[in-house]
Amino acid sequence: MSAMKPLLIELGTEELPVKALPGLAQAFFDGVLAGLDRRGVALDRTGAKPLYTPRRLAVALPAVAETQPEQKSEVLGPYLNVALDAEGQPTRALQGFAQKAGVEWTQLERTTDARGERFVHRAVKPGARTAELLADVLSEAVAAMPIPKPMRWGANDFGFARPVHWLVVLHGGDIVDVDLLGVRSDRMSRGHRFMFDRPVWFTSPLDYVESLRAAKVLVDPDERRARIRAEVERAAADAGGSARIDAGILEEVNGLVEWPKAILCGFPREFLAVPQEALIATMEANQKFFPVLDAEGRLSERFVGVANIESKDEDEVRKGYERVIRPRFADAKFFFDEDLKQGLSAMGEGLSSVTYQAKLGTIADKAARIARLAESIASGAGVDPALARRAALLSKNDLQSRMVGEFPELQGIAGRVYALHDAALADVGDAERFELAQALDEIYMPRHAGDGIAPSKLGQVLAIAERLDTLAGGFAAGLRPTGNKDPFALRRNALGLARTLLEGGHDLVLHELVERAVALQPVQAPDVGAYDITHFVYDRLRGYYADRGAAPQQFDAVLNAVHESLPDFDARVQAVREFVRLPEAEALAAANKRIRNILRKAEGEVASTVDASRFTEEAERDLARALAGAVADTDPLLDRRDYAAVLARLAQLRPVVDTFFDRVMVNVEDAAVRRNRLALLQQLADRLGSVAAIEHLSIAQGAQG
Template sequence: MARDFLLEIGVEELPARFIAPSLEQMRELAGKALRDSRIAYKEIKTYGTPRRIAILITGVAESQEPLIQEVKGPAVKVAFNAAGEPTRAARGFAKSQGVQVEDLVRKSVGPVEYVFAIKKEEGGETYAVLTAIALNLIEGLHFPKPMRWGDLEIRFARPIRWLLCLYGKDVVKFEFAGLQSDRYTMGHRFLSHGKVALADAGSYSRVLEEVFVIAGINERKEKIRSQIEQVATEKGGRPETNEDLLDEVTNLVEYPTALCGSFDERYLEMPEEVLVTPMREHQRYFPVRGSDNRLLPLFVAVSNGGTSNVDIVRAGNEKVLRARLSDAAFFWQEDLKAPLEDKVDGLKKVIFQESLGTIYEKVQRITSLADYICGRLGATPQERSDLIRAARLAKADLLTNMVYEFPELQGIMGREYARRFNEPEGVALAIYEHYLPRFAGDDLPETLPGKVLSIADKMDTLAGCFGIGIQPTGSQDPYALRRQALGVCNIILDAGLTLSLTEMIEHAYKSYLDRVKMKLGVDRVTTELGEFFRQRLRVLFIERGLPYDTVDAVLAPGYDDFYDTWLRGRALHQFRSEPAFDALLTAFTRAFNLSKNTESDRVDPVLFETEVEKDLYAAFNKVSKAAGDSLKARDYSMAFSLIAGLQKPVDRFFEDVMVMVEDRRVRDNRLALLKNIADFIGKVADLSKLVVQNK
């Protein structure tokens, strides 16, 4: 009969971010261990709270499945003589495998028939191997910051306090970290007392709930979601249920109880972010909004306990938030005593990066780069004016009291202070938007000054870091250069901006030369940073739905203009589904393969010896002119269609003309013609990188 297997590791309170990854590791490790041990099971379930990580495997077979091996021996014609009797080779093989000669099985492997020995090893009892599996599950877990405790050499996320391991009703015995496994668990730290015995593995979640622990993460999360909605609704509002915050709170408690607290309405006079940030980021509270979507002087907190002392818990949470909001109100009033402009000179004392100078110097550089980019994009005078002003003020809020206390409000407070001191709205928005996107999936800047300033800020950082030899390696990226490069790519692609990567890198690099000694020259920085961007673009294009080989094909001719590269990729992807694509690919492939080693592309019509050559040359000139106009207009779909028209003259050329003739001048002229065709198509995409699917 099958039984359930349970392993629970009881620990001191785990960081919330450790729990979900550790459970996923346990699931993978357990599945592999059971498969390797030939033990059948039904389902793997995981449970996690701040004080425990556990795995329950249902329907675990009581014995291992038999191990059947087939060992190939000699060929049949060697193993048996003409009379069908086993030879010395067959008898020797059977003896070496521990089977009888008459039990050998004949099987064909390709055109040859061989004899095989079928060896069957009966499976042992599952219980006998569960000890090793349990230990491997514990030892196989990895954490971002493991720790040691006592005089033990063992490392784990937090000190282990108990081990529960059951197979059905039986305890699976083992020792780890000085602890013996048993059938006892622990309930809620404050709502239950002493050890709790489990009669069998299957009763795990039910028994824990009786001692005020909801072990299932999803069950606990949905309970919290329901509770916070209920208590907020009772107060006439609705909670702002940020999913990341909900996940974190779920892994901070074992027995959740939501409660609604309040704060003084006068704090609502401050910008929303000033209230939401300490509530959400510091206290793990859920803000509450009214029917008009405006903040109410309410919050929802989730306590780790029952309802008996909820009023005391509410008062404590209100007291803590009151102190934070009081500090924020003080910072707000102090910061409003002087405009952002008065803080700009103070940036001369703030270091951007020890080798790259101060924030003030960065402001000067990004102002210059932003002005250059703005000119390339044909901005209006008002947009340019807003951009230059925003660039000067962009980093000034770093010296405000509010941002010093709440660094996550940088940019947000710059926007709010700019508004309070009557800066144009375009300036205020650009100050905020230049930090966007802050993380994967974040909003992108919407205004042109915001887009340009964001690009300039990120390109300045990238060029400077690469120039002094700081590049991401493996998992190390302390200056978030990957994120900044992705931000530049996303802004350009989303807005359809036409900008030269090379020109931006060179302009950003040269802005450093007066004050910073670069380790790498501009050419090397351009090359290495260009490759860095190519890797980001490749990932982005694939995420946006382009096949990997289409992406490689359009990146090959160059990607200096990100948006142009995207348009070429999208057009090629669409064109690949059309009948004319085969014609285009055939024309390119035949011309490319023969001429890829040809250096000269100079064609002399005087050297043509056949009408077919003249026809191909004329067709190419006609197509290249028409397709060239389409390329200038970025109508790549039309360009592909026009180029596909070269198939027939190319086919006739190869059917009627011998390219590799003895006359070198004639041969080179024909190769040059083919090279012209391949190079022209290659300006749009290197079709040799496409993987042709069999139809």
């Protein structure tokens, strides 16, 4: 086996795009490993992972073979009837094949396949040195990286995410000669731009991480991320609070620094009068700062910035951070104060001139449709219909606020805050006003994957109505998602609707809700109906249940049965998941599939009643008695939706069902007996399918009756 040596590749660049940085590093890492693997180069990747900072992408592997293994090749040649003439001499076809292989024809071997015997050229050559392969490996890895708009620099006719300034390629202690993106490989890297602005030389790949650490560069993103978190938490604790560390902001900061240093900063307390969500949004999205919360979880007047330097004058860095944030906060306070003067109710006056969608009218039209839907479903959800209607009519007003105009992510949040201050809502009691205000925020929940549904019943009613209108309108306007395009986020809205109905325990029939929403639309798509939208919503639930361990056939078994609501659907799915663990489940599912096949092929309409006097076999009498008992036992269980108990009771029918099919021929010549047996099977199928279409659970093909 070839000797193994550590391998280091570092590509040094100007500052890489922060949001793309982790993906670029992963792609570079994967590309290098894939290139080595394609060439059969043995390697040990124990502990290896993408290494990167804003100025470098690196791959460090603990052990990579010095050479490829022997390269074996096999090229198939002509069959004997084509390769040799009647005297056994080579034809031109065989001579040409041998010449191309570089050997005499007598040196060729023979092999046999389904068509007969043929010539074959087999060769073995020594593997190439890994050092000779790395130039191509790196070129392929770079070419495969996801760079949508490569930059060009100088007079080069090639591009990359950012201009490249250095390249390190070491195998063991030796430099591997590679020319890539206009730079030639060396053992020289560079340290921190400000704190160690001089070359860093590596004698071995094993020195890489430690040598850069000494040069004030943390090249391991996990180490750097942990340092940022610890620094930020320490600074917040010094201020007597705790840091709000958003995972996305943490990742962005991790892509901005090579040597993180947390700086505790502050702002005037007067800005805390502004909704804290606006201040947090400014700090996080615009400046990549970390807010500091007090003991009650409220925003304090402190925040933490992360510098890419240990400054000798930290106060100046702090002043700089505070200086950039104050104008943004001042703008937010101005917007807030002006919005309070106008009031939430008055903001709605302008919605009739704002287009929601060309075919669907204005935002005021949409709010009116949401209000009608919310009012119609409120009673069934235990909510005051008048309050639901009023909240729905106010739900879009904050779109006209200055605050949401500047901070779109505050839609709903601003509505909640402004509702609590709106003088026009003085006729609403304090408790109802608070409930209404909360619902204006909750209407958009769940906002993203992993977010919870609206906590209040009023918020859930608004969320249901909002999504029903969005889905019905989107389909009516011809905006159904195609491929990756989903301009109205209909997939997300469908899942949000389903989750709110299901997790909120709303015993409402989805298809009926969709029909109401479709009827309210100003346009109707001729080729799209409520059924299409309902099916679209259920499709979104496939992934939801898959994440919770339900198999696709279990989902389909319930989808193809009659169910009243999404909570009812969920109860049936859970029951099916319990049923499939029973030893009788598979055989009973297969039997039901067989029954369905028999009934589907029956001529004429199957009778609804069974005549016991026409039984001729003891097995059919036993089945009829057992089925009657099961029906009597499961009727009350179905009434109270104890579906698991229903299926467990039906599982007890397996022996008599098996015996019936072993001893009874259904499709006999006697028409009366045949019809009676079909009626018995219909009753059995109806009861077996009372919870789910359990035939979908069978892996068998189903026998013929």
